[in-house]
Amino acid sequence: MTKLEALNICKTLDGLYTLDNISLYLKEQELVVIVGPSGCGKSTLFHIISGLINPDTGRIIIDGRDHTGQTGRVGYMQQKDLLLPFRTVLDNIALPLVLKGESWQEARKKAKSYLSQFGLEGFADYYPRQLSGGMKQRAALLRTYLFASDILLLDEPFAALDAITRHKMQKWLLSLRNQYNPSILFITHDIEEALLLADRIYVFSPLPGRVVGEFAVKNLTDEEKSLCKKQIMQLLNM
Amino acid sequence: MRKSANTAHKLAPIITFLLLLLLWEAGVRVYQIKPWILPGPLAVANALVKETPLLLTHTAATLLEALSGFFIAIVLALLLGIILNSSQLLHKAIYPLLIISQTIPLIVLAVLFTIWFGWGITPKIIIVVLVCFFPITINLMEGINSVDPDQINLFRSMGASNFTIFRMVKFPSALPAFFSGLRIAATYSIMAAVIGEWLGAQKGLGYFMTLKQKSFAIDEVLAAVIIICLLSFLLVKIVDLAEYFLLPWNRIEEIS
Ligand SMILES: Nc1ncnc2c1ncn2[C@@H]1O[C@H](COP(=O)(O)OP(=O)(O)OP(=O)(O)O)[C@@H](O)[C@H]1O
């Protein structure tokens, strides 16, 4: 079943033709990764899907309904953790629930019950500045998940982490995914990361961003994956 | 080792200060400067003690004006912050005027206020408000405007309204800057009240100083100056203390 669809999205930003007729889809419980060169419009596409900006042409369909330009439907984790420095970890995570109308008390209680699965046990009352990079990303991810548990847009969530932490986080994301079964659209620069996480991969061209390749990589053998990697690298001119 | 260096750092300004006082006292004595030109620090201290009851009543008047003006300025700054945040157009229309308004010489306004509002407390409070309003507002607005747009986008993506974003993101983010503004305003507030009183009043430290200056009681004028310094310092410390307790998160250093 199709969860989310972007249909013929075009966008010009400040006179710069950024997205050229992007069409892609995300099925229920699928993890789809978008790889593409820096500046090719990946974040812009997420801004459009989340409703923050309108596309010039094209539509965003979620659960069969038109959501073009409408915010508040998907969980969007941007490239930075964007935790509020003046709120505790728990309050940061509970905030989306409050925005959706729950009381602080309920929201905190609910948020608290997820802390251990997200590796934040015992850090509820810390401020974001007191967390490591990996913990900040997990907190941001939990906040995203609590806002919209069914569709998550993750924009290079692990890019700023060191290699060891990143690898741990990737594994952790996969286990989390098995537990909660959200539909995830995931942006990365890192082809290895894409092959490790994805069910399907879209490859974007340099500016203006276009879909130049699509690879179903679920259940592929290591050999087949390395073949995919070669093809993707070719598409990206690497 | 570290600790003794720290105490040395703390003592250094105090020792410098005492040395300067000593130099002053010695200079006045050696050159036999007339007390109605420049009294020594001992004479000033003497005057301070002798006139304490009178000085206290005038201090109370000045403090009342300064604090009233300070609080009114805070309220106005917050209101303006909310209003300017609500509309891009209003922001564009008003913010530059705010900056330009600072080029108006305050002393002229102070004279005008005395003409318009008489010798009572009102013109003094208005002057304090004018002086305090600007640093508070500018700092608040700078704080609000320097919030990461992506942070705002995050809340917009979660469907938050403009006002919710102001309340939950912009205003709290701007609080450290807001407190910097408060600190500057606190320093100026006493001085502004005194200037207002200087131009015509029936009580207050500024009034006291004009009287004493006319009778060449410079030691008493300087005694009032000491009180003004102490009051200003005290207000700044109170602001610091409030910030310390209200913004606990701001004391925490970034670890990564
Ligand atoms: N607000 C904006 N106004 C104008 N141009 C913008 C704006 N934001 C981004 N751009 C430009 O649009 C293009 C696409 O930006 P975008 O952030 O979507 O790229 P990206 O693929 O996410 O890059 P990266 O991988 O480096 O994050 C870039 O060339 C960028 O300079």
Ligand SMILES: [Mg+2]
């Ligand atoms: Mg990006």
